[in-house]
Amino acid sequence: MRASAIVEKTGIPTASLVCDGFVGQAAGIAPGLGIAGLPVARIVGHVDGQDLDELQQNLRAVTADAVIGCLTRPVDADSAASGLASDTVVARGSFDDVNAVFYERQWSDGLPIVPPTAGRVAAFLAQTDDDPDRVIGVLKPSGSAATVRNVAINGVMANCLPEHMPVLIAIAEALADPGYGVEHSGDTTGGDALIILSGPVVERLQFNCAEASLRDGYRANTSVGRFLRLFLRNVARCLPGATDKSTFGQTWRVVLAENGAAAQEIGWPSFSADAGFEPDANVVTVGRFTGSTVIGSIYGNDPDTIARYLADGLVRQSGWELVFTVGFSRGLYRPLLVLSPMVAKTLARSGTTKQRLRDLLFEYARLPAGKLESYIGAWSNMVPGNRTLNQLVEAGKAAPHYGESDDPERLVPIVGKPEDILLVLSGDPLRANACAFAGNGMHGFPTGKRIRLPAKWQ
Amino acid sequence: MKTVEEFEALWPGGVNAVPAISPAPRPVDLNGKRIGFLWDYVFRGDEIFPVLERALAEAYDDIEFVGYDAFGSTFAGDEHETLAALPRRLKELEIDAVVSGVGG
Numbered sequence: 042m043r044a045s046a047i048v049e050k051t052g053i054p055t056a057s058l059v060c061d062g063f064v065g066q067a068a069g070i071a072p073g074l075g076i077a078g079l080p081v082a083r084i085v086g087h088v089d090g091q092d093l094d095e096l097q098q099n100l101r102a103v104t105a106d107a108v109i110g111c112l113t114r115p116v117d118a119d120s121a122a123s124g125l126a127s128d129t130v131v132a133r134g135s136f137d138d139v140n141a142v143f144y145e146r147q148w149s150d151g152l153p154i155v156p157p158t159a160g161r162v163a164a165f166l167a168q169t170d171d172d173p174d175r176v177i178g179v180l181k182p183s184g185s186a187a188t189v190r191n192v193a194i195n196g197v198m199a200n201c202l203p204e205h206m207p208v209l210i211a212i213a214e215a216l217a218d219p220g221y222g223v224e225h226s227g228d229t230t231g232g233d234a235l236i237i238l239s240g241p242v243v244e245r246l247q248f249n250c251a252e253a254s255l256r257d258g259y260r261a262n263t264s265v266g267r268f269l270r271l272f273l274r275n276v277a278r279c280l281p282g283a284t285d286k287s288t289f290g291q292t293w294r295v296v297l298a299e300n301g302a303a304a305q306e307i308g309w310p311s312f313s314a315d316a317g318f319e320p321d322a323n324v325v326t327v328g329r330f331t332g333s334t335v336i337g338s339i340y341g342n343d344p345d346t347i348a349r350y351l352a353d354g355l356v357r358q359s360g361w362e363l364v365f366t367v368g369f370s371r372g373l374y375r376p377l378l379v380l381s382p383m384v385a386k387t388l389a390r391s392g393t394t395k396q397r398l399r400d401l402l403f404e405y406a407r408l409p410a411g412k413l414e415s416y417i418g419a420w421s422n423m424v425p426g427n428r429t430l431n432q433l434v435e436a437g438k439a440a441p442h443y444g445e446s447d448d449p450e451r452l453v454p455i456v457g458k459p460e461d462i463l464l465v466l467s468g469d470p471l472r473a474n475a476c477a478f479a480g481n482g483m484h485g486f487p488t489g490k491r492i493r494l495p496a497k498w499q
Numbered sequence: 500m501k502t503v504e505e506f507e508a509l510w511p512g513g514v515n516a517v518p519a520i521s522p523a524p525r526p527v528d529l530n531g532k533r534i535g536f537l538w539d540y541v542f543r544g545d546e547i548f549p550v551l552e553r554a555l556a557e558a559y560d561d562i563e564f565v566g567y568d569a570f571g572s573t574f575a576g577d578e579h580e581t582l583a584a585l586p587r588r589l590k591e592l593e594i595d596a597v598v599s600g601v602g603g
Contacts, residue, residue: 044537044573044582048597051586054523058547058600067602077519087603088543096543097550104547105554112529112596116522125510132508139508148511156506176516185513194511229603276513369540369575425545438576483575 042067043224046074056082056111058104062286066227069284073184073224077118082107089422127190132156143198148275150267150293154198165193168206170495177210178217181224183278187213191276199268204246205261208325209268211490212236215327216272218488225329225484226279230361231287232331232481234269235377237465239299239312240323242492248298254467255297255379255476262295269293269327300466303382307389312465315395316489323492328463329485330377330478334358339384339473344393345401351378352405354477355462359408359455364417365482367439368424372457375487377478378402381468384475395464403459411449463487530561532595537585538567539574542601551598565592573599 045055059067059081071079085099125131132142139156143149155161166173166189173190180187189210196209216223226234243250249259257263270293273279281290299312301321313324336354339347355376365374388398410430418427428436430453434444440457456462468474480487526532534555538544544567552564570588571581589597 042602043578044539044585045597045599047582047585048537048589048599049523050520051589052523053589053594053597054525055597055599057602058544058598060542060601060603063602072515072519073517075517075519076522078522080522082598084547084601084603088547088601089603093546096546100547100550101554105551105558108551108555108598109529109558112534112598113525113527115525118521125512126514127510127512129510130507131510132506134505135503136506139506143508143511156508157511158506158508162509179516180513183513184515184517186516187513191511191513194509198511271511275511278512369572369577371576373576422543423541425540425543 042070042079043074045079046071046076049076049079054112056080056108058082058084060084060087062087065283066286069278069280070182073181075184078116080111080116082111127188127194147280149198150270150274155200157194157197161197162190162193164203165196165206166190168203168495169210171210177213180217180277182227182284183276185276185278187217187276192272195272195275196268199264199271200260201264201268202260205265207492207494208238208242208246208265211325211492212265212269212327213272214490215325215488216277218490220486221327221488222483222486223277226273226277227285227287228484229286229288230331230481231290232329232485233291233294234327234329234485235294235478236266236269236296237299237312237326237328238296239301240492241301241321242323243298243301248296250298250300250467252469255295257295259295262298266293266295297379297465297467300382300470303385303466303470307386309385309389309395309466313489315464318489318491323494324489325492326487326489328375328377328487329481331362331481332358333476333478336475336477339475342387342391344388344391347384347388348398348401349405351475352402354475355402355406356408356455358477358479360416361421361423362479362481363413363455364421364423365480366456367413367430367433367443368417369438370483371438372440372461373482373486374456375461375463375480376455377463377465377480379465379467379476379478381472381474382466382470383473385466387473396459399459399462399464402462403454403456406455407452408455409450410443410453413453414449526595529555529559529596533563533565533593535565535570535589535592535594535597536567537570537573537597537599539601540572541574542603544601547601565594
């Protein structure tokens with residue numbers, strides 16, 4: 042649809058081919074692309090489950106006529122804007138009354154929201170030096186402006202505290218960064234955003250980075266995680282059943298807070314330093330991850346053995362996502378490994394630096410070339426034509442080391458380079474476990490933003 | 500007697516910041532037109548576009564086609580480069596209408 046919008050703006054008519062289940066999504070994203078209606082030629086069902094005869098029959102019976110219609114008949118254009126402003130009162134009454142309106146208008150996630158009254162919103166705005174009307178960016182698919190004020194409103198709704206406001210603004214800035222790819226938030230595979238928080242602000246705002254660090258139960262982690270999903274719903278308008286086409290999806294993730302003290306104690310750089318910020322910077326990173334697996338009961342103190350076990354977890358979690366390493370977006374796969382501080386301390390005691398661990402993981406997190414080719418080709422058709430890794434190297438779609446031989450059993454890495462593996466220390470400091478997340482490539486590329494605290498930080 | 504607290508809640512959305520323009524005018528007849536195919540290189544476009552090309556050629560005696568290879572992938576790693584070059588390529592190739600896919 043993005044291509045069609047560009048074509049229409051040049052004055053050339055388009056027909057956009059869209060599978061049945063995505064016609065509503067196509068209509069929902071047109072306004073954000075600056076076109077008051079993009080005509081769609083529907084494809085019956087979904088192409089992935091049809092044999093060639095069935096596909097050809099459906100195309101001839103339905104899609105071909107629809108293409109002609111799109112290109113030769115006037116388009117129904119809908120440019121109606123909501124007409125609302127951020128200071129518009131949209132619900133009056135009791136807590137239940139307000140919640141009923143917000144649920145009916147699809148502004149809540151089904152849990153009670155805190156009514157965003159002018160007074161509560163003002164308390165949030167007082168925790169930033171930003172102008173309330175500063176436009177942080179424009180979010181797709183809606184094409185709506187993310188502002189400091191609507192950040193505050195959604196923060197109130199999520200049950201955040203006013204002092205979370207600088208963190209919330211940084212999250213909105215990450216979402217609005219073109220490199221993040223917020224427009225993909227409703228993709229079918231449904232990876233969910235994870236907020237990674239690092240810096241002194243973790244302790245200052247009482248984010249949990251110890252036991253159960255990825256579980257609800259701590260207001261800061263839970264409410265700020267919920268804010269992101271509400272903000273996507275209300276400002277980006279990523280709505281389940283319409284613009285959100287995740288097949289399954291997940292509940293929002295609570296904030297993953299880094300245990301910076303543990304990293305400092307063993308001389309490992311912080312997550313923010315890994316991303317190029319100064320070591321003690323307060324940084325929010327937002328990235329989408331498709332799923333996770335726990336690497337349990339890591340035994341012993343031999344760094345090589347530990348690295349092999351951690352690498353095995355990364356490989357087990359990486360399947361079709363490898364299309365972000367080779368194929369349609371070369372080098373954008375960023376798996377995440379969350380280490381409990383005990384694992385990191387054991388490694389550090391043997392002299393293993395964070396970079397050395399990455400190097401070991403790059404060496405050991407490998408799978409047979411033929412299996413990677415199956416993930417991205419025969420099993421998913423994400424790279425059409427069952428092209429081999431060698432062919433992808435020739436086409437510039439894979440790094441040269443993926444094409445060193447024709448042996449399908451040769452082992453190839455899950456990432457292009459060691460630095461593509463993200464490492465965060467968090468979780469129970471007295472237990473040796475880890476958690477591996479698969480990245481979602483450019484569909485929510487990990488994007489870090491500095492948290493700007495107000496001059497009079499309370 | 501307890502009183503129920505009353506609230507006035509603000510709109511949580513964002514003002515649309517992308518001015519919408521009307522879609523391009525449509526020709527009544529595709530005869531004499533050149534159709535460009537754009538593909539995002541997923542969801543079987545390599546099998547879909549040939550079928551549509553044959554169907555359109557049967558419906559219109561005087562119609563031409565330019566294949567998706569002439570433009571590049573409209574999705575993922577090549578997306579920004581392809582879309583940035585698209586207005587120029589459409590003009591160079593004298594395209595009158597476009598079929599773009601595949602969404603799924």
